[in-house]
Amino acid sequence: MTVTTIPPRSGTAFRLAKGECLTVIDPQGEQVADLVVFNAQDIREAISSGRSLDYASKLYLTTGDLIYSNRSNVVLTIVEDTVGRHDFLLTPCSRDTFRIIYHDEHPHQGCFGNLEAALAPYGVASDAIPVAFNCFMNVVIAPATGALTVEAPLSRAGDYVKFCAEMDLIVGLTACSALQSNNYSFKPIEYRID
Structure with missing residues (x-):
């Protein structure tokens, strides 16, 4: 089984056939990976x-747990998970994220821009x-107020x-390209398909 590395602050796209499994690996710890299908x-x-x-x-x-599509069909099943804490609320970081939240005058394209570029050859438009x-x-999430705080990943x-x-x-x-999400250090992500 071949392991592929995604360099820090970058992204990729590929096909995954029904019945195949995708393992997303954090090789160094405390690094987020944005996944869309x-x-x-x-x-x-x-x-x-x-x-x-x-x-x-x-x-x-x-x-x-099952992950569903916008048409209520199951797209993925989580079959193994060594961390147990992932986010499914916040949008992929983007130039706008860095501009609005971090007041960055020269923002990185973020995960959104990386996904946009990687998915374009498959016909996926940015608005999709x-x-x-x-x-x-x-x-x-603060129970009383619902306030969201991004903490260091629990992954090792x-x-x-x-x-x-x-x-x-x-x-x-x-x-992922957002400093706060990755405990202020950009690292690679690995994946394999089997």
Whole structure:
């Protein structure tokens, strides 16, 4: 099984056939990976945070949980997860994220820009990129106010989450570009398909 490395602050896209499994690995620890998927037969069908969280009745998806599309079809099953804390609320970081939240005058294109470039050859337009399943991202929610705080990922070197495809998919995957999400250090992400 070949392991592929996504360099820091970059992204890629590829096909994943029904029945194949994708393992997203954090080789150094405390690094987020944004994951989006689309039905390879009809890219208008895509991963859905809202439906997945609604049907699971919880915010933190892990081993045994299903990830649904905007058409309420299962796109992925989480079959192994060594961390158990991922985010499925926050949008991929972007130039606008860095401009609005961090007041960056020369912002990086972020995960959104990396996904946009990687998915373009598959016909996915920027407006079709949904909220990502943010592997390893640790978003803490204050019970009383609902305030969101991005904390350091709980993942350590070698931690992983393994998904199995429930339909033929186009996958977009990044090594996240937001400093706060990655405990202020940019690192690679690895993945393998089996």
